[in-house]
Structure formats: C-alpha cells, structure tokens
Amino acid sequence: MVNLLKKKISRKYYNYAFAYTLIFPGLIAVIIFIAKPAYDTFVLSFSKFFFGRNLGFIGFKNFETIFSEQLFITVLKNSIIWLFVGSLLSILLGLFIALYIAQENKLSLLTRSIILIPWILPDVLTAITWKWMLNSKFGVINDILLRLSIFENPYTFLGDPDTVIYTLVFIVVWRKVPLVALFLCAAIRSVPIEYYEAAKIDGANSFQKFIHITLRHIAFSITAITCIVLIWISSEFGLPWVATKGGPMDSSHIISTYIYQNAFEHLRWGVSSAASVVNIIILCILIISYLFVNKKTFK
Amino acid sequence: MKNIKPINIINNILGIILFIYILFPVLWLIFSSFKPSELLYATPVSYFFEPTVSGYFDLFDDGSHISQVTAPWRVLIGNSLIISLSTAVIVVFFASFAGYAFARIDFPGRDYILGGLLISRMFQGAALLIPTYQLIAFLDLYDSIIALILLYSAFGIPFATWICASGLKEIPKELEESAYVDGASKIKTIIFVIFPLAIPTFVTAGLWIFVGAWSEFAFASVLIDSSENKTATIGLVNLNDQFSASFDKVGAAAVLISLPILVLFTLGQKYFQKGLLEGSVKG
Numbered sequence: 001m002v003n004l005l006k007k008k009i010s011r012k013y014y015n016y017a018f019a020y021t022l023i024f025p026g027l028i029a030v031i032i033f034i035a036k037p038a039y040d041t042f043v044l045s046f047s048k049f050f051f052g053r054n055l056g057f058i059g060f061k062n063f064e065t066i067f068s069e070q071l072f073i074t075v076l077k078n079s080i081i082w083l084f085v086g087s088l089l090s091i092l093l094g095l096f097i098a099l100y101i102a103q104e105n106k107l108s109l110l111t112r113s114i115i116l117i118p119w120i121l122p123d124v125l126t127a128i129t130w131k132w133m134l135n136s137k138f139g140v141i142n143d144i145l146l147r148l149s150i151f152e153n154p155y156t157f158l159g160d161p162d163t164v165i166y167t168l169v170f171i172v173v174w175r176k177v178p179l180v181a182l183f184l185c186a187a188i189r190s191v192p193i194e195y196y197e198a199a200k201i202d203g204a205n206s207f208q209k210f211i212h213i214t215l216r217h218i219a220f221s222i223t224a225i226t227c228i229v230l231i232w233i234s235s236e237f238g239l240p241w242v243a244t245k246g247g248p249m250d251s252s253h254i255i256s257t258y259i260y261q262n263a264f265e266h267l268r269w270g271v272s273s274a275a276s277v278v279n280i281i282i283l284c285i286l287i288i289s290y291l292f293v294n295k296k297t298f299k
Numbered sequence: 300m301k302n303i304k305p306i307n308i309i310n311n312i313l314g315i316i317l318f319i320y321i322l323f324p325v326l327w328l329i330f331s332s333f334k335p336s337e338l339l340y341a342t343p344v345s346y347f348f349e350p351t352v353s354g355y356f357d358l359f360d361d362g363s364h365i366s367q368v369t370a371p372w373r374v375l376i377g378n379s380l381i382i383s384l385s386t387a388v389i390v391v392f393f394a395s396f397a398g399y400a401f402a403r404i405d406f407p408g409r410d411y412i413l414g415g416l417l418i419s420r421m422f423q424g425a426a427l428l429i430p431t432y433q434l435i436a437f438l439d440l441y442d443s444i445i446a447l448i449l450l451y452s453a454f455g456i457p458f459a460t461w462i463c464a465s466g467l468k469e470i471p472k473e474l475e476e477s478a479y480v481d482g483a484s485k486i487k488t489i490i491f492v493i494f495p496l497a498i499p500t501f502v503t504a505g506l507w508i509f510v511g512a513w514s515e516f517a518f519a520s521v522l523i524d525s526s527e528n529k530t531a532t533i534g535l536v537n538l539n540d541q542f543s544a545s546f547d548k549v550g551a552a553a554v555l556i557s558l559p560i561l562v563l564f565t566l567g568q569k570y571f572q573k574g575l576l577e578g579s580v581k582g
Contacts, residue, residue: 015404018485022400023412025393026456033431033453034419040430097317100310107314115321116571120564122514122532125553128539129328132546140327143344178321182572235424238516242536256425263429264521276426287421 041280044273062274071250072275075258078165079282082240082254085166086233089173091226094180099214101181102188112185119178127242130171134158158244161251168240168252172233179232180225187221188214227290234283255279325557332550339546354547358555370526372552375534378444379556382530383512385448387505390455391463395501397456398463399489403472413464416457423454428521435522442524450522451512459504466500467493503570510560531556 048058066072101112118126133141134157142154157167195213204212237256240246246253246261253261255275262272331339333350358372369375400406401413431450432441440446470493478488494501519530529537535552564571 016406019400019404019406019409022396023460026397026416026460027412029393029449029453029456030416030419033434033450034422034427037427037430037434038422040433041426044429100313100317103310105310107311107318111314111318111321113568114318116564116568117325117561118321120510120560120571121325121557122516122560124514124516124532124536125328125556126324128535128549128553129324131539132331132549133324133327137342138340138344138546140344143342146343174320174324231421235421237425242516242539259425260428260517263432269429273429276429279424279426280422283421283426287418 038280041273041276044269045277047270047273049267049269058270062270063277066271066274066278071253072258074250075253075255075275078252079234079254081165082169082172083230083234086169086172086176087226087229089169090176090180090229090233091222093173094177094225095184095222097177097181098184098188099210102185112182115178115181117178118175123175123236123238124242126171126175127239130174131158131243134167159248161248164244164248164252165254168243171243172236172239175239176229176233180229183225184218184221187218191217223293224290227286227293230286231283231290234279234286255282328550328557329554331546332554334547334550336545336547351547352551354545354551355555357548358551369534369537370529372531372534372555374527375529375531376555378528379513379531380559382444382447382451383509386451386455386512387509389448389452390459390508391501391505393452394456394459394463394504395467395494395497396489397460398467399493401460401464402467403475413461416460420454420457425517428517431518432521441522442528444523444528446522447512447515447519447530450518451508451515455508455511459508462504462507463497463500466497466503470496499570499573502567503573506563506567506570510563513556513560 044054045062046057046059048055048061097115101108101115133139136142136154136156136159139154139157141157142151145151146154158164191214195217196209199209199213235256237260240252240254241257241260244252246257255278259272259275259279262268262275332354333352334345334348335351335353338345338348401409435441435446435450438446440449474492474496475488478492479485483492514532515530516532516536519533520536523529523533531552535549535556538552539549
C-alpha cells in the first residue's frame with residue numbers, strides 16, 4: 001500500500017519533470033530573445049549613448065529630451081491618429097464587410113475565399129504597391145480620379161504633410177480589415193437562426209433585427225477584435241516605414257518609425273530606447289485592457 | 300421568369316465594389332509587372348500594351364545592373380526559403396511537444412507560463428530592435444542568416460505553442476490510455492499515436508510561421524549587412540529605394556515574393572482560417 005502511494009507520488013513528479021522538459025526549449029528562447037531584450041530596453045533608456053557606446057546611467061535625461069522635441073509631439077499625435085482612426089475604420093468597415101460575406105450567395109462565398117489575401121501579403125509589399133498606385137504622376141488612382149473628373153489636378157497622397165498620415169491609415173486599414181471581417185463573419189454566422197425567425201414572426205424589420213439580435217450577439221466579439229486590432233496596428237512598422245520613411249518633412253512618423261530612424265539612421269540609442277519604453281507602456285495598457293476584456297468575454 | 304428585386308441588385312453591386320477593393324491592388328501589381336518599362340512612366344496611365352517579361356528576366360540575369368543593386372535574385376529567394384523553412388520546422392518541432400505538455404499535463408504554473416507566452420507574443424517589434432542587435436552582435440551572429448532563424452523561431456514559438464495546445468486538446472484521451480495499456484512508452488505514444496492525428500494543427504502552425512518569417516522586415520534589415528545574406532523582402536525594399544530601378548523589376552520582384560505565399564494560401568486556405576480564428580480569439 002505504502003509502496004503504491006510512493007509510486008503514485010513519484011509518477012506525479014515524473015510527469016511534472018516531463019512537462020517542464022517539453023516546454024523548456026521554447027521558454028528559454030522566449031526569455032533570451034523577447035523578455036531579456038524588453039528588460040534591456042528599460043535599462044538602455046536610462047543610459048547615455050555616444051554613437052552606440054554606452055556611457056552609463058543618466059536618469060530621465062533621455063525622456064526629457066524626447067518630450068522636449070517638437071518632432072516627438074508630432075509622433076505622438078500621429079500615433080494616436082494611426083491607432084484610433086485606423087482601428088475604428090477597420091472595425092466599422094470590417095463589420096460592414098462581415099455582414100456582407102456572412103450571406104449565402106455565390107459572390108459572398110467567393111469574397112470570403114479571397115478576403116485574407118491583403119492580410120497574408122508582406123506588409124512592405126503592401127506599402128510598395130500602394131505607393132505605386134498613389135503616385136501623383138504615374139499612379140492609377142490619380143489617373144482614374146482625373147478621368148472621372150473627380151479631381152482637377154493630380155494629388156500627391158503621400159506628399160502632403162497635412163494628410164499623409166490619413167493616407168497611411170487608409171493603407172493599413174486595407175491590410176487589417178480582412179481579419180476583422182472574417183472574425184466578425186464567424187461570429188455573425190454563429191447567431192442561432194431561430195432568433196431571426198422569432199423576430200420575423202414578431203414583425204421586426206431588418207434594421208431592428210440587426211440592432212437587437214446580430215449586434216447584441218456579437219458585441220463581445222467586437223470588443224475582443226477591437227483590442228486585437230489596436231495591438232496589431234500599434235506594432236506595425238514595415239508598412240509606414242517603406243511607404244514614407246516618416247516623410248515628407250517628418251510629418252508621418254509614428255512611434256515605431258521614430259524608434260527605428262533614431263536607432264539606426266541617427267544612432268541616437270538613448271532617445272530611441274526612451275521612445276521604445278513609451279511604446280511598451282502604451283502596449284501594456286492595450287494588453288491589460290485586452291486581458292480584462294478577454295476574461296469578461298470568455299469566462 | 301424570376302423577378303429581380305432591387306435589393307439584390309444593390310447587394311450585388313456592393314459585392315463587386317468589395318471584391319475590387321480587396322483584389323485591385325494585387326491585380327494592379329501583377330499587371331504593372333508585365334508592362335514595358337517605358338510605358339510604366341507615361342502619363343496618362345496606359346491600360347493597353349503588349350505584355351513583356353523583361354522585368355522578370357532582369358531579376359534573374361546575374362549580369363544585369365539589378366544584380367549589382369541587390370545580390371542576384373536567386374540568392375535572395377534562396378536565403379528566404381532556407382530561413383522560412385528552417386524556422387517553420389524548428390518552431391513546429393518544439394511547439395508540438397510544448398503544446399502537448401500544456402494540453403495534457405496539469406503541472407504547477409501551467410496557466411501562468413502559457414499566459415506569459417501569449418503576452419510575449421505582443422511585445423515583438425521596433426521596441427526590441429536595439430537590445431536584439433546588441434545580443435546578436437554579442438553572440439557573434441551579426442550578418443548571418445542563423446541569427447534570423449533563431450530570432451524568428453523565438454518569435455514564432457508562443458503562437459505556435461498556443462495553436463498546437465488547442466489542437467492537441469481535441470484528440471480523445473482514451474487513445475493515449477489504450478496505447479499505455481498496450482505497453483508503449485510515453486514518448487513513443489506521443490510521437491506515434493498522438494502526433495499523427497494532430498497533423499492538420501501542425502500544418503496550420505507551420506504555414507503561419509513560414510509566412511511570418513518570409514515577410515519579416517524590421518529585424519532582417521537591421522541584422523543583415525552584406526547583400527548576399529539578405530532576404531528577398533529586404534531585396535525588394537532595396538530595389539524599390541533605388542531610383543535607377545524601374546517599376547517593372549520592382550513589380551516582378553514583388554510578384555515573385557507573393558507567389559509562394561499565394562500558393563500556400565490557396566492550398567491551405569482552411570488551415571489559415573483555422574489558425575486565424577483560433578489564434579486571435581484567445582491571444
């Protein structure tokens with residue numbers, strides 16, 4: 001009897017050891033290549049740098065520098081537009097598309113099968129394609145708008161400092177909206193059909209059905225996908241960088257392009273790390289709100 | 300004759316607009332890559348021309364000036380293939396075993412470790428560039444494709460582990476137990492009884508990791524210096540930055556880069572959607 005118990009306990013610990021062995025390689029990789037660099041970013045943001053050489057601790061000096069820069073204020077403003085206008089448009093347009101592709105007709109099915117294409121193509125390729133299409137001289141978009149007499153003169157979509165960030169938002173929405181649409185489509189299709197039948201008997205019109213049944217049923221999905229889109233749009237770097245490199249005249253920098261340019265073109269590592277910390281703090285706020293929502297949604 | 304309702308017409312028009320919105324940029328890219336270079340820079344834009352494949356030929360002609368801008372294109376594609384395939388294999392190998400542990404063994408700290416992995420997935424990006432650059436230099440892996448394989452594997456493991464864990468959970472426990480009764484060892488049971496049933500899950504994870512590594516830009520641009528070690532994505536961006544490179548070559552390069560992804564996507568459509576929904580609902 002005692003022996004059997006002992007065997008059971010040792011078996012239990014054997015199982016634990018087995019589990020830890022299985023997860024060990026992945027865990028180590030994540031610690032070395034993600035957790036450690038994230039920690040290092042904090043340390044670096046409090047260090048003085050001279051052309052990539054660390055000259056020691058200088059307190060909050062780097063943060064004072066970035067917040068006193070006019071450019072960083074532009075960066076924060078652009079990041080807010082990028083993040084919130086981008087997410088809002090992705091969700092609204094995504095919901096609209098989801099309602100369309102959730103139908104059972106040939107065109108909807110066909111659209112559902114190709115909708116992920118913008119999302120799986122590399123982000124730099126998206127940037128290059130749109131940059132080419134939006135070119136003021138040779139771009140097809142200007143050409144069509146001129147031919148239809150919507151524009152009188154070609155417009156430099158990526159060259160106007162006042163509007164360039166919105167052009168970038170438009171491009172990133174094209175890239176992110178398929179994900180939202182497909183996700184919400186799955187949610188819409190999971191609404192039990194009986195609800196609609198019951199509403200029909202009660203004499204509800206389509207708008208009432210949408211508000212009271214569809215929207216209510218997918219509300220949680222909308223909240224969850226909003227958080228996911230916020231996180232994904234905030235981490236986007238390749239697309240804005242390849243499309244404009246922050247230009248013209250630094251008017252389209254968002255936080256990730258600012259970090260990259262300061263680190264690898266201006267070699268201002270301290271400043272770049274301080275901006276990274278600001279970026280990580282924003283991410284943390286988004287992630288915490290996501291986890292909070294997630295808990296409420298799926299428990 | 301069936302009478303046509305106006306609502307159906309509106310519905311179909313909306314569908315066509317949506318279809319154009321999604322596909323037009325991709326089609327325009329392909330269209331432009333076959334345009335002769337003198338017509339590419341003509342105003343107004345020309346829509347009718349004799350298609351040419353000279354952009355594609357120039358990319359693969361080692362003597363052309365494009366090959367002096369970037370490395371020969373076959374080298375870049377080769378690098379990208381090596382990196383993406385190795386990353387996918389490494390990640391799926393480790394993630395499958397880790398996924399098994401998370402799915403089947405109730406060990407202390409399981410939920411916290413899994414949560415930590417998921418959160419780590421969200422921290423990848425520009426914020427980690429400088430420390431990663433230092434780390435790679437310290438490991439003496441700067442300008443080596445091994446550095447990219449290591450990094451992409453580390454970045455991919457959390458997501459892949461999650462996908463594998465949720466896939467393996469769906470395999471009935473009884474199968475495993477009956478294998479033990481037959482006297483098979485634990486590790487043998489996992490490899491020969493459980494894993495064959497989870498192949499669709501592994502394919503899903505592998506596809507996602509492959510596409511992620513194939514498309515990655517920020518780290519590849521910082522950690523690789525010499526042109527013969529660059530990836531195709533970096534080559535494309537360098538080509539696009541050159542004023543001397545006409546868009547037929549850029550377009551050709553872009554089409555070649557999207558080709559493997561589009562092929563994988565067409566073949567594995569159902570896996571992609573599965574991964575997307577599972578991966579994003581919960582993480």
